[in-house]
Amino acid sequence: MKLLTYTGGYVQTNGYILAHDDGSCLVIDAPAGITAFLETHSLRPIQLLLTHQHFDHVEDAAALHAAGAHLYAYQAYAPDIIMEKRVQEMGIPVKVPPYTVDTIIGEESSLQVGEQHFHLTHVPGHSPDSLAFHLESESFLFSGDALFQGSIGRTDLPGGNHQQLLDSIRQKLYPLPDGTAVFPGHGPQTSIGTEKKNNPFCPSP
Numbered sequence: 438m439k440l441l442t443y444t445g446g447y448v449q450t451n452g453y454i455l456a457h458d459d460g461s462c463l464v465i466d467a468p469a470g471i472t473a474f475l476e477t478h479s480l481r482p483i484q485l486l487l488t489h490q491h492f493d494h495v496e497d498a499a500a501l502h503a504a505g506a507h508l509y510a511y512q513a514y515a516p517d518i519i520m521e522k523r524v525q526e527m528g529i530p531v532k533v534p535p536y537t538v539d540t541i542i543g544e545e546s547s548l549q550v551g552e553q554h555f556h557l558t559h560v561p562g563h564s565p566d567s568l569a570f571h572l573e574s575e576s577f578l579f580s581g582d583a584l585f586q587g588s589i590g591r592t593d594l595p596g597g598n599h600q601q602l603l604d605s606i607r608q609k610l611y612p613l614p615d616g617t618a619v620f621p622g623h624g625p626q627t628s629i630g631t632e633k634k635n636n637p638f639c640p641s642p
Contacts, residue, residue: 438552440577441478442620445470447529450493451622453579455553456480463550464506465570465579466622469496472504482506484550487538488581488622489564490518491594492531499534509548510538511559511566518566518596542568558609562602563590569610571617578619578629584610586619586627589638606639 441454450468454475463484464471475482485506487494502508514536521533542548548555548570556571560583567590570579582590584606592599615630633641 438575440575443468443471443474445474446493446496447531448493449623451620451624452497453620454480457552461551463553464501465620466494466581467497467501468493472497472500475501475504484509486548486550486555486568486570486579487511488569488579489567490515491564491582492519492521492524492533494581494622495519495536496531496533499536502536502539507539508536509540509542509550511542511568513538513541515566518564520595560602560605560609561596562592562598562600562605564594565596567605571613576614576617578610578613578617580610580619580621582622584619584627584632584636584639585621585624586632587636587638588624589636590622603639607642611641 439456443452446469452468452471453465454462456462461483462480464482465486482501482504485501485508487510519533524531558569560567560569563582567581592602611633613629617629619627
C-alpha cells in the first residue's frame with residue numbers, strides 16, 4: 438500500500454489516497470480535481486471516506502462516486518453543512534454536484550474497508566459531522582479539519598463550537614500514541630506528540 442497526497446480546490450484542501458498494487462485505491466476526502474489526479478496516476482477509486490461535508494472536502498465526491506467509489510460519511514448528503522450557496526455569496530466560485538452517501542457511519546467506532554481497519558472518532562467542534570480516521574496498523578490519523586500542524590479547525594461556521602473542538606481533540610485524539618502521524622485537511626503532516634507539546638491553540642491538559 439502506498440499513501441499519496443493530493444492538494445487542490447479554492448482553499449487548498451488535502452485529499453489522501455491509499456493505493457494498492459492492483460491500481461485500486463481508497464480515498465479520504467474529495468477536494469476539487471482529485472478525480473483527474475487519480476486518472477493521471479491510473480488509479481481506480483473503490484472507497485471514499487469523508488471526514489466531514491464542508492464544500493472543499495466534497496467538491497469531487499459525485500465524480501468519485503460515479504467512478505465507482507462507495508461513499509462513507511457520518512451522515513447522509515447534507516447541503517446545510519456543505520454551504521455551497523453561502524460560499525458562493527462570499528464570492529468563492531464553488532460548485533458541488535449532489536452525491537449519494539452509500540454507508541452512513543454515525544457513531545460507529547470502527548470500520549473495515551477492504552483490507553484496512555479504521556478506528557473512527559467523532560470529533561465535532563469544527564463541523565457537527567467531523568470524523569477522524571485512525572489506521573492503527575500504519576500509525577496514521579486522518580484528522581480532517583479538527584487538528585492541524587500548530588493549529589485547529591475554525592469554529593465560526595454553522596454548527597461550530599470552540600470548546601467542543603478543544604474537548605474533542607484533548608479527549609479523543611491526544612490519547613493516541615505520540616508517534617501517530619497526523620494527516621490534516623489542510624497544511625503539512627504532523628504528529629500527535631508534536632501537537633500535544635507545541636500546539637498553541639490546544640495545549641495538552
